[in-house]
Amino acid sequence: MVALPSGLLGSLDPTSDRAVFRQIADQLREAISRGSFTEGSKLPSESELVEHFGVSRMTVRNAFSMLQGEGLVSAEHGKGVFVRPRPRVRRLASDRFARRHREKGKSAFIVEADAVGSRPEVDNLEIKEERPSPDISTRLGAPRRVLVRRRRYLLDGHPVEFAVSYLPLDLARDTPIAQPNPGPGGIYARLEELGHTLDHFEEEIRARMPSPQEIKTLQLASGVPVIHLIRTAYDTKGHAVEVCDTVMAADAYVLNYHLPAT
Structure with missing residues (x-):
């Protein structure tokens, strides 16, 4: 697996009935919630997540799409996926x-x-x-x-x-x-x-x-x-x-x- 910062993201649960892309989205969401990824910061790339979790690129894209649908992140073409700034x-x-x-x-x-x-x-x-x-x-x-x-x-x-x-x-x-x-x-x-x-x-x-x-x-x-x-x-x-x-x-x-x- 790719060397992401220690403890940033865990591993998938093969016994879970929750779809793999949802498990990845859950981990990213939790990392955003606890402040591991702050507003405006870039999430790990598709390639990094593919290697880290051992999944297909489409699975990672589905996870990103889920987070975009929740309004948590935004994608910038050619740059990556970023945590959305949210003025409170x-x-x-x-x-x-x-x-x-x-x-x-x-x-x-x-x-x-x-x-x-x-x-x-x-x-x-x-x-x-x-x-x-x-x-x-x-x-x-x-x-x-x-x-x-x-x-x-x-x-x-x-x-x-x-x-x-x-x-x-x-x-x-x-x-x-x-x-x-x-x-x-x-x-x-x-x-x-x-x-x-x-x-x-x-x-x-x-x-x-x-x-x-x-x-x-x-x-x-x-x-x-x-x-x-x-x-x-x-x-x-x-x-x-x-x-x-x-x-x-x-x-x-x-x-x-x-x-x-x-």
């Missing part, structure tokens, strides 16, 4: 919308980016007036028209989420919320300046596989799911003032919740 955002659900951040002129995404030392960007911005879908209309108390803000968020140049905010048009029309840059603290700071002091948020979260358009927008690797989050913001009068429909790359986020026990 720790979304502190109980803190990210705290008023103290808005008072400092920071939106929730900037708060998250600062926490991980990344450079935040927003692109693909679109602002328009629309008739709401039945679901959005129900969540917002049945407005006839809504102001819609669509945008994509990036960290260090990597797309991590796409969000669409819906606000009652009578509330948002002819305000900074309708401008490309709503100002320090984002649209929630502007809502509070308009007299809609925020009281609480409700979020619905589910995981699913992405649509073809979401794969393109978020530049997702094969096999990477998305987190679909719908948040409704309420003011102190109990009125829903915004619904935000967000799709996040699941491999870019860690959702962190502080839940009091009383």
